[in-house]
Amino acid sequence: MTVNREREEHVAGGGLLHRRAFLGMSAVAAGGLASGLGAATDPRSPVSMREPGGALSGYGTRAPSAEIIQRIVPELPFPGTGSSRTPLQLLEGTITPNGLHFERHHNGVPAIDPATHELLIHGLVRQPLLFRYDDLLRYPRENRILFIECSGNSGTIAAAAPVQASAGQLNGLVSCAEWTGVRLGTLLDEVGVDLDARWVQAEGADAAGMTRSIPLSICLDDAMIALFQNGEPLRPEQGFPMRLLLPGIEGNASVKWLRRLKVIATPAFSREETSKYSDLLADGRAELFSLRMGVKSIILFPSFGLDLPGPGRREISGLAWSGHGRIRKVEVSADGGTTWAEAALGESVLPKALTRFRIPWRWDGGPATLLSRAVDDTGAVQPRRKEWVAKYGIGQGYHSNAIQSWRIDESGHVSHVYA
Amino acid sequence: MTVNREREEHVAGGGLLHRRAFLGMSAVAAGGLASGLGAATDPRSPVSMREPGGALSGYGTRAPSAEIIQRIVPELPFPGTGSSRTPLQLLEGTITPNGLHFERHHNGVPAIDPATHELLIHGLVRQPLLFRYDDLLRYPRENRILFIECSGNSGTIAAAAPVQASAGQLNGLVSCAEWTGVRLGTLLDEVGVDLDARWVQAEGADAAGMTRSIPLSICLDDAMIALFQNGEPLRPEQGFPMRLLLPGIEGNASVKWLRRLKVIATPAFSREETSKYSDLLADGRAELFSLRMGVKSIILFPSFGLDLPGPGRREISGLAWSGHGRIRKVEVSADGGTTWAEAALGESVLPKALTRFRIPWRWDGGPATLLSRAVDDTGAVQPRRKEWVAKYGIGQGYHSNAIQSWRIDESGHVSHVYA
Numbered sequence: 001m002t003v004n005r006e007r008e009e010h011v012a013g014g015g016l017l018h019r020r021a022f023l024g025m026s027a028v029a030a031g032g033l034a035s036g037l038g039a040a041t042d043p044r045s046p047v048s049m050r051e052p053g054g055a056l057s058g059y060g061t062r063a064p065s066a067e068i069i070q071r072i073v074p075e076l077p078f079p080g081t082g083s084s085r086t087p088l089q090l091l092e093g094t095i096t097p098n099g100l101h102f103e104r105h106h107n108g109v110p111a112i113d114p115a116t117h118e119l120l121i122h123g124l125v126r127q128p129l130l131f132r133y134d135d136l137l138r139y140p141r142e143n144r145i146l147f148i149e150c151s152g153n154s155g156t157i158a159a160a161a162p163v164q165a166s167a168g169q170l171n172g173l174v175s176c177a178e179w180t181g182v183r184l185g186t187l188l189d190e191v192g193v194d195l196d197a198r199w200v201q202a203e204g205a206d207a208a209g210m211t212r213s214i215p216l217s218i219c220l221d222d223a224m225i226a227l228f229q230n231g232e233p234l235r236p237e238q239g240f241p242m243r244l245l246l247p248g249i250e251g252n253a254s255v256k257w258l259r260r261l262k263v264i265a266t267p268a269f270s271r272e273e274t275s276k277y278s279d280l281l282a283d284g285r286a287e288l289f290s291l292r293m294g295v296k297s298i299i300l301f302p303s304f305g306l307d308l309p310g311p312g313r314r315e316i317s318g319l320a321w322s323g324h325g326r327i328r329k330v331e332v333s334a335d336g337g338t339t340w341a342e343a344a345l346g347e348s349v350l351p352k353a354l355t356r357f358r359i360p361w362r363w364d365g366g367p368a369t370l371l372s373r374a375v376d377d378t379g380a381v382q383p384r385r386k387e388w389v390a391k392y393g394i395g396q397g398y399h400s401n402a403i404q405s406w407r408i409d410e411s412g413h414v415s416h417v418y419a
Numbered sequence: 420m421t422v423n424r425e426r427e428e429h430v431a432g433g434g435l436l437h438r439r440a441f442l443g444m445s446a447v448a449a450g451g452l453a454s455g456l457g458a459a460t461d462p463r464s465p466v467s468m469r470e471p472g473g474a475l476s477g478y479g480t481r482a483p484s485a486e487i488i489q490r491i492v493p494e495l496p497f498p499g500t501g502s503s504r505t506p507l508q509l510l511e512g513t514i515t516p517n518g519l520h521f522e523r524h525h526n527g528v529p530a531i532d533p534a535t536h537e538l539l540i541h542g543l544v545r546q547p548l549l550f551r552y553d554d555l556l557r558y559p560r561e562n563r564i565l566f567i568e569c570s571g572n573s574g575t576i577a578a579a580a581p582v583q584a585s586a587g588q589l590n591g592l593v594s595c596a597e598w599t600g601v602r603l604g605t606l607l608d609e610v611g612v613d614l615d616a617r618w619v620q621a622e623g624a625d626a627a628g629m630t631r632s633i634p635l636s637i638c639l640d641d642a643m644i645a646l647f648q649n650g651e652p653l654r655p656e657q658g659f660p661m662r663l664l665l666p667g668i669e670g671n672a673s674v675k676w677l678r679r680l681k682v683i684a685t686p687a688f689s690r691e692e693t694s695k696y697s698d699l700l701a702d703g704r705a706e707l708f709s710l711r712m713g714v715k716s717i718i719l720f721p722s723f724g725l726d727l728p729g730p731g732r733r734e735i736s737g738l739a740w741s742g743h744g745r746i747r748k749v750e751v752s753a754d755g756g757t758t759w760a761e762a763a764l765g766e767s768v769l770p771k772a773l774t775r776f777r778i779p780w781r782w783d784g785g786p787a788t789l790l791s792r793a794v795d796d797t798g799a800v801q802p803r804r805k806e807w808v809a810k811y812g813i814g815q816g817y818h819s820n821a822i823q824s825w826r827i828d829e830s831g832h833v834s835h836v837y838a
Contacts, residue, residue, distance in 0.1 A: 060490075
C-alpha cells in the first residue's frame with residue numbers, strides 16, 4: 001500500500017498525528033482472491049467451515065492462543081505472600097477480566113464460606129451489628145466502574161537506573177472492574193455513629209489479619225462493601241465474599257475478606273500503616289495516611305517487550321486514572337517532552353476509573369522518546385520523575401505517579417528510560 | 420431490628436419507596452460479640468486467620484460456591500447448534516463476565532488459528548484488501564461498552580400462556596461487555612467504497628457459513644471489527660479472533676469469526692435473513708431487515724426462582740437497554756401497572772449498553788405484580804405485551820421488547836404473568 005502522507009496532519013514533534021490522519025496502513029491487495037472464496041461445502045474453504053464446531057458450554061474459556069496472557073507472578077518464598085500483576089500491555093480497553101485482576105496478599109488467599117462469614121460493625125456506635133452475607137444481599141446496591149491501585153505500584157521508578165521490564169511488570173498493580181455492593185454509609189447509618197467518631201478500623205479475615213485505619217469522612221463518602229466484580233461474585237483473590245472498596249484510595253486500605261469495622265476516634269496505627277504504607281520524605285519525615293492515589297498515566301503501546309518491526313504509522317495507546325476524580329486530558333510527547341499533543345480519550349470517562357487514551361503516530365525509524373502526562377478534573381498534573389524523586393526519600397516507592405518514558409531506538413527496540 | 424416506618428416515603432402504590440427510605444433492615448444485634456474477637460493467633464478467630472492462605476495464580480478462578488453460576492445450556496440434538504443464556508438473575512451490575520456471555524451458534528464454535536485467519540473486504544470497492552489479524556492490530560482502536568442481544572431473546576412472550584422460567588432463561592440472550600476493535604468505517608475507507616454501494620454482506624468462518632446483509636449506513640456509522648472483549652482477546656464463543664459488532668443491532672448480524680465483507684448494491688437475502696430473522700406481522704406480511712433492537716427492560720429481582728422469604732423491604736432491580744441510544748428513564752409498578760415510580764439508574768448510562776435500575780420496595784406480604792417500563796433518549800417507550808402481540812403474527816418471537824411481569828403471591832413465590 002502507498003502511504004498517503006499528504007493526508008497526515010502533524011500535531012506535535014516526533015511524528016504525532018491528528019486523529020483523522022490514519023489511513024493507508026497495512027493490508028494485502030486482494031485483486032484475484034475473490035474467485036477463491038468457497039462456500040461451506042467447498043474444499044477451498046477453511047476447515048472451520050467444513051466441519052461442525054464445538055459445543056455450547058456453561059462457563060467459557062479462552063482460545064488456546066490467548067492463554068499465554070497471564071498475571072505476572074514472581075518467585076516467592078511463601079507463594080501466597082506478595083503480588084501478581086495485571087499484564088496491562090497485553091490487554092485492551094479499560095475493564096480487567098476477573099481472572100487477570102492484580103493480587104496483593106500479605107498471607108495468602110483464604111478460602112471463606114459465605115454461609116458462615118460475618119461482618120461486625122462496632123466501636124463508637126449506638127448499636128453494634130453483625131451482618132451475614134445474606135443480610136447484605138438485602139440492602140440497596142450500587143454498581144460502579146472503579147480502579148484499584150496498590151500503593152506500591154510503579155515503585156521501581158525510585159530505582160537509580162530504569163528497570164527494563166514490561167509495562168505490566170512495572171505498573172500492573174492496578175486493575176479496573178465494575179464493582180457492585182452496598183454503600184458503607186448505609187450500614188454506618190444502621191449502627192449509628194457516635195459524634196466523637198473520626199476513623200474506622202477495617203480488619204480482614206485473612207491470616208495476615210490485615211488491618212487499616214480509614215478516615216470516617218471517606219467511609220461516609222463513597223466507600224462500598226463490594227460483593228460482585230464484573231457481574232459475578234467477587235473472586236477469592238479479590239476478597240470473596242466481601243471486601244471494603246474505597247474509590248481512589250490506595251488498594252491496601254480496601255481490606256479484602258472484610259470481617260470487622262470498628263468505629264474509633266483516632267487511627268489505630270496498625271502494623272501495615274507503620275511498617276508499610278507510609279511514605280518517607282526527602283527531609284526525613286514520613287507522610288502517614290497518604291491514602292489517595294494521584295493522577296497518573298502510562299503508555300502501553302509501544303512499551304518494553306513490544307518492539308516495533310519497522311517504521312510506519314501506529315497508534316500510541318495507554319491508560320490514565322486519578323484517585324481524585326475524572327481524567328480531564330492526557331498529553332503525549334514523542335520527542336522526549338519537548339512538544340506535546342492531546343490524545344483522544346475513550347467513550348466514557350468515569351471518575352476513579354481507568355480511562356483509555358490514544359493518539360496516532362508515525363515512527364520515522366529514528367530514535368524517539370515517548371511520554372504521557374495526565375491531568376485530572378481537579379487540575380492536578382502528573383509530575384515528571386525528577387519532581388517526584390525530589391519530594392521523597394531514597395527507596396520510597398509508594399504513590400509513584402511520575403511520568404514514565406519509553407525510548408525507541410533505530411532497530412525498533414523499546415527500553416525504559418528516565419527522560 | 421425495628422422498622423423505621425416513619426422514614427418511609429412512598430412514591431407509588433404497592434410499596435414502592437423513595438430512594439432514601441431504606442434503613443433498619445436486616446442484621447443481628449451484636450452487643451456482646453466484640454469481646455469474642457480474636458487476633459490471628461487466637462483460637463476463637465476463624466480458621467482463615469490462623470492458617471496461611473492459598474498461592475497467587477496466573478489466571479484466577481471463582482470461589483467454589485460461585486461455580487453454580489453457569490450459562491443456561493439446553494439439551495440439544497447437535498450440541499453446538501442452539502443457544503446458551505446468561506443467568507441474568509444471578510449476576511449484578513451491567514458487565515457480563517466473559518465466561519458467561521450468551522452464545523448463539525448455527526453450527527458450533529469453530530477453532531480458528533489467528534495466524535492463518537484472514538478478513539477479505541471486496542465487492543463494490545476501488546481496491547479489495549485482505550486483512551490478517553496482525554494487520555488489524557496496527558489500526559487505531561476504540562473501546563465501547565455495548566450490549567449484544569439476540570433477535571430471538573424473550574421470544575416466549577408470544578406464547579399463549581406465560582412460561583414459568585427464570586429471568587435468564589426467558590431473557591438471557593443479552594449480554595454486555597467492553598469491546599475493543601477497529602471502526603469498520605476505517606477499513607471501508609481503505610478499500611474505497613463505490614458510489615452505488617448500499618449494503619455489506621458479512622460472512623463468518625463457521626460451518627454455518629453465517630451470512631447477513633447490513634445497510635452500508637450502519638457499517639459507516641458505528642460498526643466495529645471487535646478483537647477484544649472485557650480487555651482480553653475475544654472468547655471463541657464470541658467470535659475469536661474477530662467479529663463484526665453492530666451496536667444496537669440484532670446479535671445475529673454481528674457476524675462472528677468474520678472472514679469476509681462484500682460491498683454490494685442490494686441485500687443478499689441469505690438463508691438467515693429469509694428462513695429466520697424476519698418478523699411475521701399480524702396482517703400476514705413480514706418485516707425484513709428489522710435490525711435495530713427496541714427499548715426494553717426486565718426486572719431481575721424479584722423474579723422467578725428467587726422467591727421472597729417474607730415481607731419487608733427489598734430492592735427491586737433490573738436491566739434496561741435500547742438499540743437506539745441511551746436509557747432516559749425506567750419506571751416500575753408494584754401494583755400491576757396502575758401506578759408507576761421512576762427508578763434510579765446506575766452511575767454511567769451509556770448508549771447501546773445495559774443500564775442497571777433500582778428502586779426500594781416494601782413488600783407487605785400480599786399479592787403484588789411488578790412491571791418495569793423503559794424509555795430511551797429518542798422518546799421510544801417499551802410497549803405493553805398486548806400492544807406487542809397485536810402487531811405481530813402468531814408464533815413470531817423476534818424483537819420482543821414487551822414489558823414482562825412478575826407476580827408475587829402471599830407465600831412469596833414469584834411467577835411469570837401477563838399483566
